[in-house]
Amino acid sequence: MYAVIKTGGKQYKVEPGTLLKVEKLCANEGDKIELPAICVRDDQGNLKTEGSVKATVLKHGKHKKVLVFKYKPKKNYKRLNGHRQPFTLIKIEEIA
Numbered sequence: 412m413y414a415v416i417k418t419g420g421k422q423y424k425v426e427p428g429t430l431l432k433v434e435k436l437c438a439n440e441g442d443k444i445e446l447p448a449i450c451v452r453d454d455q456g457n458l459k460t461e462g463s464v465k466a467t468v469l470k471h472g473k474h475k476k477v478l479v480f481k482y483k484p485k486k487n488y489k490r491l492n493g494h495r496q497p498f499t500l501i502k503i504e505e506i507a
Contacts (some may be wrong), residue, residue, distance in 0.1 A: 414448040414506045416464050425503045435497040438468045466501040473497050
């Protein structure tokens with residue numbers, strides 16, 4: 412059984428027990444959340460267009476730093492920026 416969920420402008424294929432890093436959610440660690448499913452496929456192969464996925468928030472964090480370097484030749488223009496995107500680690504508990 413698997414489902415396709417949409418969160419943070421992205422779509423993910425999930426199964427029960429899956430650990431998933433998604434865009435930061437407004438939920439505390441240990442909270443149970445419910446995400447809408449775009450489609451759900453059960454063990455018999457039947458496809459439903461609606462459903463829900465229950466998940467637990469495990470932790471919040473930041474990804475590794477990504478360096479952004481801007482450079483224009485012969486103009487003495489150099490800029491170095493870093494960015495760390497926040498994420499939420501969730502564990503898929505059940506698909507309904």
